[in-house]
Amino acid sequence: MLDRHEAGTRPLTTDCDALQQPKRNEKDRRGRAYPTGTGRTITQTTTGPISMRLASSDHEIDVHAEFAFIGVGAVSATSGFTTSNLGDAAMMAAMIARSARVAILADSTKFGNDLxxxxxxxxxxxxxxxxxxxxxxxxxxxxxxxxxVLIGE
Structure with a gap:
């Protein structure tokens, strides 16, 4: 999926919920990663809103992505994609809505479950x-x- 980007001329810019990812991307020179939301120290991840309202005005700063990779806690035919945390669900849903293409990441232990x-x-x-x-x-x-459905090796 990202093969076309690898051949591209511009670095990859990502939004991620992993607080360590920005350092890794800079070190590997793959581009920039911008964590959004509120940080959680224990898990080193973020959760919550991905847009932000400026205090001095009613203007909201928003994000848009060409591609979102979203890891979920469960995948079911009846409930779709679910997770166990409301803040995470809100952040994932917002990122999905703001992305041109969406890839859901879930291993087979998540199949048939609802959270x-x-x-x-x-x-x-x-x-x-x-x-x-x-x-x-x-x-x-x-x-x-x-x-x-894409199955990894």
């Missing part, structure tokens, strides 16, 4: 990147939703 907070329906994703084929009912629902 507390809805992130998005299956139709919100362009790709599901995983480690194994989804079970038949989920595979059918993903296909009907137009989601391409």
């Amino acid at each position: 507390f907070a809805e992130v998005a329906p299956l139709e919100a994703a362009d790709y599901l990147i995983t480690n194994a084929e989804p079970p038949a009912p989920l595979a059918a629902a993903l296909k009907a939703a137009g989601v391409e």
Whole structure:
């Protein structure tokens, strides 16, 4: 998916919830990563809103992405993509809404499960990147939703 970018001329700019990622990207010279939301020290991640209202005005600073990679806690044919934290769900949903293309990251242990907070329906994703084929009912629902399943090696 990112092969076209590798051949491109501009560095990759990313928004991520991992507080250590910006350092890694700078070190590897792959581009820049900008964490958004509120930091959580214990997990070294962020959560919450990805846009920000300026205190001095009503103007809201927003983000837009060409591609979002979103890791979720569960994938089901009935509930779509879900997670266990409301702040995370809000941040993921907001990033999905602001992205031209969306890849959901979920290993096979997440298949057929439903968690507390809805992130998005299956139709919100362009790709599901995983480690194994989804079970038949989920595979059918993903296909009907137009989601391409990509299985890593």
